[in-house]
Amino acid sequence: MTELGLAAFVLGLIGLGLRRPFIWVLAYLYIDIVAPQKFTWMILPKLQISLVAFVLAFGGWLLVDDKRDSRFTLRQTLILILLAYCGLTTMSADFPVEAAAKWAWVWKAMIFAVFLPLTLRTRLRFESAVLFMVLSLGAIVISGAIKTLASGGGYGTLKLFVNDNTGIYEGSIISCMAIALIPLVWWSAKHTTILPRGKLATLFALALTFACILIPVGTQARTGLLCLGLLFLLSLRTVKNRFLYMGAMGALALVAIPFLPESYTKRMDTIENHQSDESASTRVAVWMWTLDYVKDHPLGGGFDAFRSNRLKIETRAATGAGNNKSVEVQEVEDAARAYHSSYFEMLGEQGWPGLLLWLWIQALGVWQMERLRIRWRKKAAEPGAGPDLQWQAPLANALQQAQLVYLLGSLFVGIAFQAFALMLIGVQCGLWSYLRQNRFG
Numbered sequence: 348m349t350e351l352g353l354a355a356f357v358l359g360l361i362g363l364g365l366r367r368p369f370i371w372v373l374a375y376l377y378i379d380i381v382a383p384q385k386f387t388w389m390i391l392p393k394l395q396i397s398l399v400a401f402v403l404a405f406g407g408w409l410l411v412d413d414k415r416d417s418r419f420t421l422r423q424t425l426i427l428i429l430l431a432y433c434g435l436t437t438m439s440a441d442f443p444v445e446a447a448a449k450w451a452w453v454w455k456a457m458i459f460a461v462f463l464p465l466t467l468r469t470r471l472r473f474e475s476a477v478l479f480m481v482l483s484l485g486a487i488v489i490s491g492a493i494k495t496l497a498s499g500g501g502y503g504t505l506k507l508f509v510n511d512n513t514g515i516y517e518g519s520i521i522s523c524m525a526i527a528l529i530p531l532v533w534w535s536a537k538h539t540t541i542l543p544r545g546k547l548a549t550l551f552a553l554a555l556t557f558a559c560i561l562i563p564v565g566t567q568a569r570t571g572l573l574c575l576g577l578l579f580l581l582s583l584r585t586v587k588n589r590f591l592y593m594g595a596m597g598a599l600a601l602v603a604i605p606f607l608p609e610s611y612t613k614r615m616d617t618i619e620n621h622q623s624d625e626s627a628s629t630r631v632a633v634w635m636w637t638l639d640y641v642k643d644h645p646l647g648g649g650f651d652a653f654r655s656n657r658l659k660i661e662t663r664a665a666t667g668a669g670n671n672k673s674v675e676v677q678e679v680e681d682a683a684r685a686y687h688s689s690y691f692e693m694l695g696e697q698g699w700p701g702l703l704l705w706l707w708i709q710a711l712g713v714w715q716m717e718r719l720r721i722r723w724r725k726k727a728a729e730p731g732a733g734p735d736l737q738w739q740a741p742l743a744n745a746l747q748q749a750q751l752v753y754l755l756g757s758l759f760v761g762i763a764f765q766a767f768a769l770m771l772i773g774v775q776c777g778l779w780s781y782l783r784q785n786r787f788g
Contacts, residue, residue: 353383357396361403368407372466373479375400375459379766380483386509401455408466417465418784420776422711429697429704430457433650436697440649449650456766463773464780470738473781474539476774477742481528481535484767485555487515488525492558495565515767522571523756524767525562526578530745532556538738570759574752581748629679630687630759632658637686637695647698654683689757705763709754712772715779716747723782739782746775 357378364371378384378400408414433453440446467473491507507516515521536552537544563571583589636656640648648655658681686692693702723740726732753768762768 357383361400364403364407368403368411369466369472369475371400371403371407372463373475375404376476376479376770377483379456379459379770380480380515381486381508382514401459404459404466405462408462412466413468414465416468416781416784418780420464420780422708422715422772422776422779423461423464425704425708425711426457426461426772429701429708430454430461432701432704433457433697436647436649436701441652442649442654445654446650452766453650453764456764456769459766460769460773460776463770464777467774467777467781470735471540473742473774473778474535474541476777477531478535478539478541480767480770480774481531481555484515484524484528485532485558487521488528488555488558488562491521491525491565492561495561515765518566519568519570519756519760520762520765522563522566522568523574523753523760523762524765525559526571526574527749527752527756527768527771529556529559529578530748532559534738534741534745538741570756573759574756577755578748578752581751585744628660629658629681629684632660632681633684633686634688634691637691641694641698645698647694647696647701650696652695653686656684657682658684686761688759689761689763692761692763708772709750712750712775713747713754716743716750716775719743719778719782720747739778742778746771746778750775 357374360370360374360377364374375397378397382397384396433450437446437450463476467476487507494506507521509516515524532552532555536548539548542548560575563575583593633653633656636658637653640652640656644652660679660681686695689705690702693705697705720740720743723736723743727736727740729736749771750768753762753771757763
């Protein structure tokens with residue numbers, strides 16, 4: 348029944364696209380985020396539904412859509428340059444087979460990030476794209492939150508829709524993206540014209556926010572806790588009653604601590620002392636190895652270049668108590684450990700040129716959203732400003748907050764080419780082009 352329901356939903360979206368081709372873009376957003384073909388085994392995998400939606404989205408825009416307002420931005424050009432550079436490093440990669448496997452999905456995610464802004468020509472399309480992103484990722488988040496409430500979760504053990512600890516379903520990645528989703532949840536609830544706004548929308552936003560916060564608990568990913576802390580600080584800039592907000596959040600944290608699983612609190616303790624945790628110590632060792640690697644390979648080693656690393660890690664753990672307390676030192680050998688950081692992922696795989704391009708793309712996004720936020724907040728405050736001027740600044744703010752949360756999470760997770768993050772960049776590019784070059788000028 349699950350397979351039939353999912354197949355009917357996906358095929359229904361594709362059918363609706365025959366009347367409104369932009370729906371094919373929305374269908375691809377859903378399929379690329381949720382990956383329904385991963386937890387079905389008959390219809391969708393055989394149809395190669397992701398490829399079908401990808402081709403239909405491009406074909407519908409190319410053949411039918413109005414392109415008068417479609418313009419390229421600097422960031423889209425930079426993404427294409429980075430894509431071409433990644434193609435070159437793939438051809439000369441240290442591990443050609445593994446590099447080709449990663450390239451097979453990276454190029455598609457990057458091309459879609461370049462293409463998405465070309466389709467976002469109206470407020471309704473922005474709302475639709477953001478809402479599909481919220482509800483698609485929200486479906487995974489709600490599943491994980493329910494299982495967390497039922498079992499408490501666990502590091503590497505919380506199963507979402509699929510028993511597949513890769514991509515968006517990997518614990519640290521979903522924790523980061525779940526927290527990044529929260530600003531978009533509230534923008535959709537407050538500014539959507541697609542669904543009725545009111546108490547029901549607010550209640551759903553509260554429930555989904557709670558589910559997003561539960562994901563770092565269920566996955567026991569330290570990245571999620573840090574991202575949540577950053578989002579709290581970022582929200583202080585726009586919240587009306589800062590002291591009341593800070594007091595409420597502090598009270599909620601104090602109330603929640605006794606209900607957290609003991610395994611979660613123990614794992615969070617390792618944030619302060621990474622040497623007591625082998626995973627964290629290995630992460631630092633890989634970063635040091637990467638810095639040494641690019642001294643001899645400044646242009647990078649292509650995708651999955653980390654496979655050549657060989658590491659020796661020292662871990663320190665305190666045993667005993669009081670005067671009998673001692674520190675036990677162990678040396679562990681490891682090899683082919685992933686970067687566990689988007690910054691070092693870019694540096695090791697694409698070298699200094701790739702890292703600088705990627706940082707340029709990210710920095711431009713933060714700067715552009717800040718400019719839009721300030722400009723449109725002023726426009727919304729002008730006398731006589733109507734509801735048509737109230738959604739732009741909050742969307743720019745939500746996209747900026749989501750990106751900053753992603754950039755913090757990227758310090759500890761290798762998600763430089765994560766599809767959902769590239770979709771965020773696509774919406775940012777679309778908003779920048781739409782507000783600067785169209786009738787809003």
